[in-house]
Amino acid sequence: MGIVDFVLIGLIVGGAFYLLYRSLWKKKGYCHGCDSAGKCK
Amino acid sequence: MNLAMLKPGEKGRIAKMGAIGPLRRRLMDMGVLVGEEITVEKVAPLGDPIEITVKNYNLSLRKKEAEGILLEDPK
Amino acid sequence: MTAPTAARSFPVVETAVLRVAVAGNPNSGKSTLINSLAGTRLHVGNWPGVTVEKKEAALEHRGQRIALIDLPGTYSLSPYTEEEIIARDFLVHDRPDIIVDVVDATNLERNLYLTLQLLELGIPVIVALNIYDEAEKKGYKIDVKAMEAALGVTVVPTVATRKTGMNDLLEAVTGAIAKGSRSLPRSQSYGEDIEAAVKMLTAGIVDRHPALVERYPRRWLALKLMEGDRRVLAEANISGVDSLMKDAVGHLREAHGEDLESLMADARYSLAAGLTREVLQRPSVRKTEMTEKIDRVVLNRFLGIPIFFAAMWFVFKMTFDLSAPFADWLDGAINGPLTRWIEASTNLLHGPDWLVSLMTKGVIAGVGSVLVFVPVIFAMMFFITFLEGSGYMARAAFVMDRAMHSMGLHGKSFIPMILGFGCNVPAQSGTVLWSLYVMGIVLAVLMGILFKRTLFRGESPMFIMELPPYRMPSGRSLAIHTWEKGKHFLIKAGTYILAVSVLVWFLLNLPWGVENKKDSYLGKVGSAIAPVFAPLGFGNWEASSSLIAGVIAKEIVVGTMGEIYVRETEKKPEGPAPTFFEDLREIGTSFASAGREAFTNVISTVGITSLKAEEKEEEATLRSVVAKSFTPLSAYAFMAFVLLYMPCVVAAAAFKHEFGTWKWFGVAFVYQTILAWSVAFIVYQGGKLFGIGG
Numbered sequence: 001m002g003i004v005d006f007v008l009i010g011l012i013v014g015g016a017f018y019l020l021y022r023s024l025w026k027k028k029g030y031c032h033g034c035d036s037a038g039k040c041k
Numbered sequence: 042m043n044l045a046m047l048k049p050g051e052k053g054r055i056a057k058m059g060a061i062g063p064l065r066r067r068l069m070d071m072g073v074l075v076g077e078e079i080t081v082e083k084v085a086p087l088g089d090p091i092e093i094t095v096k097n098y099n100l101s102l103r104k105k106e107a108e109g110i111l112l113e114d115p116k
Numbered sequence: 117m118t119a120p121t122a123a124r125s126f127p128v129v130e131t132a133v134l135r136v137a138v139a140g141n142p143n144s145g146k147s148t149l150i151n152s153l154a155g156t157r158l159h160v161g162n163w164p165g166v167t168v169e170k171k172e173a174a175l176e177h178r179g180q181r182i183a184l185i186d187l188p189g190t191y192s193l194s195p196y197t198e199e200e201i202i203a204r205d206f207l208v209h210d211r212p213d214i215i216v217d218v219v220d221a222t223n224l225e226r227n228l229y230l231t232l233q234l235l236e237l238g239i240p241v242i243v244a245l246n247i248y249d250e251a252e253k254k255g256y257k258i259d260v261k262a263m264e265a266a267l268g269v270t271v272v273p274t275v276a277t278r279k280t281g282m283n284d285l286l287e288a289v290t291g292a293i294a295k296g297s298r299s300l301p302r303s304q305s306y307g308e309d310i311e312a313a314v315k316m317l318t319a320g321i322v323d324r325h326p327a328l329v330e331r332y333p334r335r336w337l338a339l340k341l342m343e344g345d346r347r348v349l350a351e352a353n354i355s356g357v358d359s360l361m362k363d364a365v366g367h368l369r370e371a372h373g374e375d376l377e378s379l380m381a382d383a384r385y386s387l388a389a390g391l392t393r394e395v396l397q398r399p400s401v402r403k404t405e406m407t408e409k410i411d412r413v414v415l416n417r418f419l420g421i422p423i424f425f426a427a428m429w430f431v432f433k434m435t436f437d438l439s440a441p442f443a444d445w446l447d448g449a450i451n452g453p454l455t456r457w458i459e460a461s462t463n464l465l466h467g468p469d470w471l472v473s474l475m476t477k478g479v480i481a482g483v484g485s486v487l488v489f490v491p492v493i494f495a496m497m498f499f500i501t502f503l504e505g506s507g508y509m510a511r512a513a514f515v516m517d518r519a520m521h522s523m524g525l526h527g528k529s530f531i532p533m534i535l536g537f538g539c540n541v542p543a544q545s546g547t548v549l550w551s552l553y554v555m556g557i558v559l560a561v562l563m564g565i566l567f568k569r570t571l572f573r574g575e576s577p578m579f580i581m582e583l584p585p586y587r588m589p590s591g592r593s594l595a596i597h598t599w600e601k602g603k604h605f606l607i608k609a610g611t612y613i614l615a616v617s618v619l620v621w622f623l624l625n626l627p628w629g630v631e632n633k634k635d636s637y638l639g640k641v642g643s644a645i646a647p648v649f650a651p652l653g654f655g656n657w658e659a660s661s662s663l664i665a666g667v668i669a670k671e672i673v674v675g676t677m678g679e680i681y682v683r684e685t686e687k688k689p690e691g692p693a694p695t696f697f698e699d700l701r702e703i704g705t706s707f708a709s710a711g712r713e714a715f716t717n718v719i720s721t722v723g724i725t726s727l728k729a730e731e732k733e734e735e736a737t738l739r740s741v742v743a744k745s746f747t748p749l750s751a752y753a754f755m756a757f758v759l760l761y762m763p764c765v766v767a768a769a770a771f772k773h774e775f776g777t778w779k780w781f782g783v784a785f786v787y788q789t790i791l792a793w794s795v796a797f798i799v800y801q802g803g804k805l806f807g808i809g810g
Contacts, residue, residue: 005468009622012618015615015618019612019615020611020612020615023611063578064580065377066194067194067197067578070229072225072226074378074381085515086418090518100582101581103517106580
């Protein structure tokens, strides 16, 4: 494990959290694909 | 006499709309108006809802909703 | 920028994009028309804040750029339903340059009722007289010229399913704009009484509420005030007993009672009926139509319900028969060649070992095990689209409404319940066999009752619903809508499922270099919680860890299980690894054989052969690995728990946005978790009691 690994891990984890934030939180909880079914509330 | 009392195949003319609010407006928007002739086509297998013909197209509604549609007395 | 040629031929046209709103009744073929006009340029989204679909497309006709906006299908512009409110708000406040009104030629009168309301808006209107072929087949003769004269708008006969009249329609649109204000429709007269009142109201508004004139089309505003439209009254801040209102509509109220809303509906409908009489000739002898014949069987007292269940079973079976071979193919491709390629390329770039593991045992195992469901989802969406488009969906609702209604649900919710299950599909079909669906339905129904009785008490929505004629949906429409529905699943896989897969991998491998996954952070948390689930039959750390991760979204339960139960022995022991091209060829041939298998499955759908095949295929998939730590009964219990334990996808965010506080989310969370636990408990312990599959 070198410094490069840590930077890489940081980037990946950060990216994952960002993706999560962007795809879920910013969508205001709108659930894709739920609209056809009984609404997922 | 109201729409829910008709049997399949029977016809009637609407005398009064007893429904209120959104239901009334919805029915009117679909062409269910006073003076209109309505035929009951079918009753669903479980007894409710019913299918009617109005203005040459088919509409289904629940009996509860049909009860608010009053018909002229048959002569 | 508009091309110079266009600027020359239509001098009035500005260089701006022409905004064309497409309005029309449900079942008027509006959707197909949009698809035909837009082709691949169609963009499907949602109207802000609601789940009503919004379609848009950017076109160009003769150098004129056109933005098509599809309004929700409505029968009217009343202030009551979500669709109607969206449509009218757009028309009134966003003021499109022109409205294309799609009118069902086989159902002229009811469609004209909406047309008349659109004409009130003071926006140029083009009528697309759609389903023209069917009207002709019925022997209807429609005098298009007379219709144009009576409405004062251009009428274009179209057959959207065959793309007939699309060019004429676009010509009419650009032509109308070139004519400028001359293309405004003639205003229709609703009779002396009403018109007099409208005149007074308009004058009064200009006089006393000049600000409103800026915001609304005058005639429309006057008519809406007269109707007592609650939305407009509220927005305009005018009370129904305003002196202005009294002066203008007082005598109408005296003559017709308080209910001017029905007076207006009557006025519009008599106008529509008059117009219809004028322009439409129906054949005197009406022949029995196909729809009628089909309905005699499909809605039959005794056959209706069996046919419904047979149809569901058929769709169900077809979905799985069709998708299973492709799912296996995808599974093979992902776990075989794809994994090898990623390994090889990471090594080639001198990536560290942990990165290889993250890619293969994290991302591929996680996202891959969810992606395997893509064929199932798409097949299912295809059949749902077909049922919707053909007109059977409305019949199914008709047949099942009584049963559904007694549980507080709308008849329409049955099919999605059986087939779609929104977010639950992958979790369901994933972990255990599809027979579990039956239980899924039962649980959904139970949940419906529970919610009805507890959280969402209130009036059940009205059922008034058109039973449209049966129609064969066009291939193009089927493809577009299947894709639109299925697309969301791919988006999920590419976004949060991917993100969570990565995070789960870390949690499964921390503290760094942990040997046994059970000793990882996630494993430890899972082990700590596991006893809670012991009475439910799945008190192992694997299950509880997946459930924790699955709080984010249910598909993630499957993904996480994929990562936990990742297959270690995937590498081919004998000989050198196949080359890239060998892999490619192998993927190609196995795809072809999956296609063949799907085909034979579909052909023999009624047989048991394919079921056997499915069982055989089990061996190679995640399901079989999972099956080792589950008994059928505990799997059922697990399913029940997954289905119920958490409000679907990020309900948290939704709750927060809706209520601005976490409190309600907390309540819902606790409530559902307890509910899920209890149901799973009953399933497992009850099952054991009866000695089923324990």
